[in-house]
Amino acid sequence: xxxxLIILLVASASTIKAQDFKGLDKSxxxxxxxxxxxxxxxxxxxxxxxxPQLKGRDLGDLVPTYKVWRTGANEATEIxxxxxxxxxxxxxxxxxYTMYSYAKDNTSEIIINSATNVWGAYNYDQSKDVARLxxxxxxxxxxxxxxxxxxxxxxxxxxxxxxxGNVRVEIPITIL
Numbered sequence: 182x183x184x185x186l187i188i189l190l191v192a193s194a195s196t197i198k199a200q201d202f203k204g205l206d207k208s209x210x211x212x213x214x215x216x217x218x219x220x221x222x223x224x225x226x227x228x229x230x231x232x233p234q235l236k237g238r239d240l241g242d243l244v245p246t247y248k249v250w251r252t253g254a255n256e257a258t259e260i261x262x263x264x265x266x267x268x269x270x271x272x273x274x275x276x277x278y279t280m281y282s283y284a285k286d287n288t289s290e291i292i293i294n295s296a297t298n299v300w301g302a303y304n305y306d307q308s309k310d311v312a313r314l315x316x317x318x319x320x321x322x323x324x325x326x327x328x329x330x331x332x333x334x335x336x337x338x339x340x341x342x343x344x345x346g347n348v349r350v351e352i353p354i355t356i357l
Contacts, residue, residue: 256300
């Protein structure tokens, strides 16, 4: 009986195919937090986004002008507010939202939308916009290969920095 069991195990092991795991995502997901310190556990904002790479491509081809962009890759960027904030003149209550961008020639509109779990901007619904803020687009001498977000600021006055290639935006936020 023992021999039969061993033969069956050996025979079945040779027919089992190893799981095929896909490689690393070309636009890996990342998160930024405010406050940014790991020692501060009482977070006010968490942004989850995918980080596309330029890889020699033109930024203008990847971020369309005068069209809504998902502000990253893959799923639309998610912004989770643990505290209410003020974006421009608009108060946004604590909750989970999607962040889009609308690039213009020298500015970009930052759009906070109540839709969640959205892939890309294909089903963007303007009627679900909660806030829009137009910010200037700036150029930098520093080049960033992967689309990136970072927070700066202290206390309730926060700036969300977005950068890709040599392009930068700064989004002022007030935590309420």
